[in-house]
Amino acid sequence: MENMKILIVDDDVDLTKAIRATLESNQYTVVTAADRATGMERVKSERPDLLILDVMMGTWHDGFEMSREIKSDPQLKDIPILMLTSIEDKTGIEFKSTAGDPKWLPVDGFLDKPVEPDVLLAEVKKLLPSKA
Amino acid sequence: MEPGPENARLVQRAFWLIRLRWVAAISVGAGTFFCSNVLGIVIQERALYGIAILLTAYNLAVYLLLRHFTGARDEVPYIAVKRAINFQMCADLLILTVLLHFSGGIENPLVFYFIFHMILASILLSVRESYLQATFAVLLFGLLVVLEYTHVLPHHCLEGFVGHCSYRAGLYILGVFFVFASTLYLVVYMASYISVRLKRAEKAHIQANTLLREKDRIKDEYVLRVTHDIKGHLATIQSCLGVVANGTIGRLDEQQADFVKTAHTRTKKLTAFVKTLLKLTQLRLNGESQMDVFSLRDTVCSAVTGVKAKARDKSITVESDIQLSRDRIYGNQVSVEEVITNLLLNAVKYTPENGTIAVRTKNENGSALVEISDTGIGIPEDELGNVFDEFFRASNARAVEKDGTGLGLSIAKHIVERHGGRIWVESSQNKGTKLAFTLPIST
Incomplete structure (x- = not known):
């Protein structure tokens, strides 16, 4: 069976490195991007099985917009998105409960930074489509 | 436009003035009854009761007007309230003079009550306005004495209270008038002196308070920015340590693993602390956003x-x-x-x-x-x-x-x-x- 492919889009390359290590040690193939434009490019070219997305990259809402863009594209909308962010600490606004709202925050999972490896792996496992 | 609290306090004081006037109206009625029925002094009962009723009606009108204005609008113009208080003070002085006329003029010790009005004016009005009120009171009293002296107005002697009528005693009148006028001006001078200083001190306190609050806000924003930056780095440190501590990228020997685990645990604690601090700072700055x-x-x-x-x-x-x-x-x-x-x-x-x-x-x-x-x-x-x-x-x-x-x-x-x-x-x-x-x- 081919390994599942996960794309991480986050501008913190050190954090990306840590997540990549965790995922790779669990036999996932990892692709990364550090900004929204590259991220969109990779989503289209790599067709990952899961997208791990940060909210604040160039602007404070890049991740939100990217998730909406993906979910409104019929070719990409089935890729599950796991939002990994510290936006709640930055803004004081609670987003977790609105995650999944198709217009506002069309993501499938939502985790606060920092995330422990086992929590991340459990969430990733939950969101990945079962390729039987 | 004057600041809000000053305005609100003036309105509050206008209501206070109304409450004082209720006491005055009742006192005029009760005093008249007591003097004529208990002490047996000859006074113009009907006129005095009339004044008590007039005072009551006038106060009721002022009360309703003030209620109407403060109820209709959130912000009552400062100038309007001030003008209303000025007008009421003049009316009060006029009524007191009429009261004095019907109760013995210069012979009645009620003349001391002008002092109260001067203190009230000094508290409620500006220094200039207070001196104007004092001048108005002196003019009214002077006019009353002169008109009674010249028989343009009849003098109602307080029989049974004073030995003999003194409204024609020139030197006595002059003396009383001089002491009266100087007393009023001195009262205004002293009361204003205290009042102005109090107002100035209060203003300084308010300013200091505003400044402190602003400084506190700046501090909170600073804390917010700094802790957020710290948290970003901490999150990455914690994740990197987590990868090593969990043995994801290879096993460490016992001692190495122990050190990394300790570092990982302490980072987690620090992250939790920073997160809590961020939450508190946000609450202090913005409060709840989604209700x-x-x-x-x-x-x-x-x-x-x-x-x-x-x-x-x-x-x-x-x-x-x-x-x-x-x-x-x-x-x-x-x-x-x-x-x-x-x-x-x-x-x-x-x-x-x-x-x-x-x-x-x-x-x-x-x-x-x-x-x-x-x-x-x-x-x-x-x-x-x-x-x-x-x-x-x-x-x-x-x-x-x-x-x-x-x-x-x-x-x-x-x-x-x-x-x-x-x-x-x-x-x-x-x-x-x-x-x-x-x-x-x-x-």
């Missing part, structure tokens, strides 16, 4: 369920008695649940094994009351007053857990107060603690 109506019963149940596992680990029994006939709260459910969870986690933390935690809720005077009591270590009596202070930790709490942030209860207090509620603590050392808070029920 909605929610069920307090569900929120309490959810919080209780959330901490049951931790309580079970210490064999602590959690009893809950939730009696809320009305439980709709307007606010931020996540924050309120966080408050309850925090209080419950505190209770678990500071209650020894096999203890009991009781959660009680009930409706009380339009509010919902939530009480969380435990059989824990309690809080020393002399430290009870500080438990809601930022970074404060009770001395015995530090012995139980070294690394607490001391922010949990101040966050709880902020959240409860932002919701219009109240939070308090009762405790007795080594017996237990009760944390209770109220939240207003949404109508």
Whole structure:
């Protein structure tokens, strides 16, 4: 069976490195991007099985917009998105409960930074489509 | 436009003036009755009763007008209120002069009452306006004395009170008038002197207060920015350490693993602290952002369920008695649940094994009351007053857990107060603690 492919889009390359290590040690193939434009490019070219997305990259809402863009594209909308962010600490606004709202925050999972490896792996496992 | 508080206070004082005038109207009526019926002094009863009625009617009109103006608009123009007070003061002086005329003129010691008006003017009006009021009073009194002296107005002698009528005694009149005029000006001078200084001191206090609040806000913003940056780095450090500590990228020898684990644990604690500090700072700066109506019963149940596992680990029994006939709260459910969870986690933390935690809720005077009591270590009596202070930790709490942030209860207090509620603590050392808070029920 081919390994599942996960794309991480986050501008913190050190954090990306840590997540990549965790995922790779669990036999996932990892692709990364550090900004929204590259991220969109990779989503289209790599067709990952899961997208791990940060909210604040160039602007404070890049991740939100990217998730909406993906979910409104019929070719990409089935890729599950796991939002990994510290936006709640930055803004004081609670987003977790609105995650999944198709217009506002069309993501499938939502985790606060920092995330422990086992929590991340459990969430990733939950969101990945079962390729039987 | 004058600042709001000054305006509001002027309106308040206008109402105070009205209350004083009610007393004056009653005193005129009662005084007339007493003087004529008890003391047997010959006075112009009908005219004086008339003045009492006139004063009552005039005061009622002023009261209704002021009520109308303050009720109709949120902001009553400062100038308008000031003008109204000036006008009333003049009217009061005029009525007092007429009263004096019908009750013996220069012979009546009621003339001292002009002093009250001068003190009132000095408190309520500007220095210039106060001197103008004094001048108006002197002119009125002078006119009364001259008109009575020249028989343009009849003099109503106070028979039975003074030995003989003195309204024609030139030198006496001059003397009284001189003392009267100088007294009024001196009273205005002294009262204004004090009043102006008080106003200036108050203004300085208000300014200092505003400055302090602004500085506090700048400090909060600074803390917010700094802690957020720190948190970003910490999150990455924690994740990197996590990868090594978990053995994801290869095994370490025992000593290496021990050091990395320690670093990882301490980073987690620091992250938790920074997150709490961020939450508190945000609350201080912005308050709750998302408000909605929610069920307090569900929120309490959810919080209780959330901490049951931790309580079970210490064999602590959690009893809950939730009696809320009305439980709709307007606010931020996540924050309120966080408050309850925090209080419950505190209770678990500071209650020894096999203890009991009781959660009680009930409706009380339009509010919902939530009480969380435990059989824990309690809080020393002399430290009870500080438990809601930022970074404060009770001395015995530090012995139980070294690394607490001391922010949990101040966050709880902020959240409860932002919701219009109240939070308090009762405790007795080594017996237990009760944390209770109220939240207003949404109508």
